[in-house]
Amino acid sequence: MRARVSINIPKIKKNAEIIINKCSAFGIEAAAVTKMHCADIAISKALTESGIKILADSRIENIKKLSGINCEKWLLRIPAPSILEETVEYCDVSLNSELSVIEELSRIAQRLGKIHKVILMFDLGDLREGYFYQNDILSAALKVSRMKNILLYGVGTNLSCYGGIMPTVENMTRLLEVSEIIEENTGQKLKYISGGSSTSYTLLLDGTMPRGINNLRIGDTFYFGRDMSRRTYIEGMEHDCMVLTCEIAEIKTKPSVPIGKQGFASLNRKPVFEDKGLRKRAILSIGRQDTDLDLIPKDKNITVMEASSDHLLVDVTQSEIDYKVGDCISFDMLYTSCLRSFTSPYVDKEYIL
Numbered sequence: 119m120r121a122r123v124s125i126n127i128p129k130i131k132k133n134a135e136i137i138i139n140k141c142s143a144f145g146i147e148a149a150a151v152t153k154m155h156c157a158d159i160a161i162s163k164a165l166t167e168s169g170i171k172i173l174a175d176s177r178i179e180n181i182k183k184l185s186g187i188n189c190e191k192w193l194l195r196i197p198a199p200s201i202l203e204e205t206v207e208y209c210d211v212s213l214n215s216e217l218s219v220i221e222e223l224s225r226i227a228q229r230l231g232k233i234h235k236v237i238l239m240f241d242l243g244d245l246r247e248g249y250f251y252q253n254d255i256l257s258a259a260l261k262v263s264r265m266k267n268i269l270l271y272g273v274g275t276n277l278s279c280y281g282g283i284m285p286t287v288e289n290m291t292r293l294l295e296v297s298e299i300i301e302e303n304t305g306q307k308l309k310y311i312s313g314g315s316s317t318s319y320t321l322l323l324d325g326t327m328p329r330g331i332n333n334l335r336i337g338d339t340f341y342f343g344r345d346m347s348r349r350t351y352i353e354g355m356e357h358d359c360m361v362l363t364c365e366i367a368e369i370k371t372k373p374s375v376p377i378g379k380q381g382f383a384s385l386n387r388k389p390v391f392e393d394k395g396l397r398k399r400a401i402l403s404i405g406r407q408d409t410d411l412d413l414i415p416k417d418k419n420i421t422v423m424e425a426s427s428d429h430l431l432v433d434v435t436q437s438e439i440d441y442k443v444g445d446c447i448s449f450d451m452l453y454t455s456c457l458r459s460f461t462s463p464y465v466d467k468e469y470i471l
Contacts, residue, residue, distance in 0.1 A: 121364045121404040122466035123459050127164045129356035133340050134168035144327050149174040151337030155460045157183045160469050174335050178204045196247050211235040215247045217258050227267035235271035242289040246280040263304040273297045274312030285318040287326050294330045320347035338453050360451040364402040366443055371398045384426040402430040408462040412452035
């Protein structure tokens with residue numbers, strides 16, 4: 119069999135309902151981020167059936183797939199000039215940080231007879247996208263508020279991506295202060311103050327999210343029930359909504375340290391090995407082109423070793439199961455392994471309904 123990801127729809131729905139209820143208690147509307155699974159239609163429908171009203175993605179190609187689902191669609195990645203026509207045509211909302219881009223969105227929206235909603239991004243220190251200085255975002259907001267066919271919809275921020283800066287009470291309060299200044303100066307009420315992604319959900323778990331933040335763009339927590347600030351599972355949520363199963367192509371006992379003059383390994387790696395003597399290893403028919411190593415074996419006595427582009431190596435020495443060639447090994451997945459597996463055409467998808 120080919121490698122496959124099993125997608126448990128009822129478990130995803132359960133996580134979605136928990137997140138929606140938790141967010142609602144703080145006056146927050148959760149946007150479900152669909153980029154990890156390439157806007158898979160079955161998963162996206164399950165999210166909206168659970169009560170999600172906003173689907174958000176970084177790729178215009180994915181958002182096009184969502185056109186048949188009745189919900190608001192957000193473009194998360196700041197739009198490049200080459201996709202502005204499609205942004206207006208397929209997206210209700212886009213996150214922006216360049217005035218020239220929003221001006222072109224305005225011209226396109228006028229021509230298409232549409233109103234396009236814009237969330238201005240403010241950089242709170244993670245140093246990815248967004249205006250860094252308060253005066254700059256205020257100046258942009260004043261101009262955007264006067265543009266034809268553009269609605270200044272809100273202010274947002276991104277954290278925990280480039281710089282690994284965590285959401286805190288202090289930086290969320292700063293975002294609220296900037297939004298209030300924009301409202302005072304433009305005379306417009308902002309619909310959303312978007313306080314980041316799954317890492318911001320931790321502030322809800324701790325009960326410390328400042329009132330006024332009313333949107334989070336959540337992905338990982340829907341699919342893995344994870345507290346992404348602490349990198350731990352959340353009690354009561356489902357952790358194995360996505361399970362990868364791969365076939366064993368080889369089983370052999372070999373030394374744990376390679377033999378000979380060592381240079382670079384595949385994918386520009388310079389590996390380091392610990393001598394554990396002879397080990398029984400299985401080679402699975404999947405590699406880094408299709409997944410990543412953030413895989414958790416269902417058999418707790420298996421250890422993930424390494425992978426090249428086409429082969430995944432696991433140590434089965436301690437397993438109580440006498441694995442043979444042709445047997446399958448299953449893994450719970452995390453974000454990066456799931457992202458690659460959904461992107462790969464070489465990994466099949468099956469649904470548990």
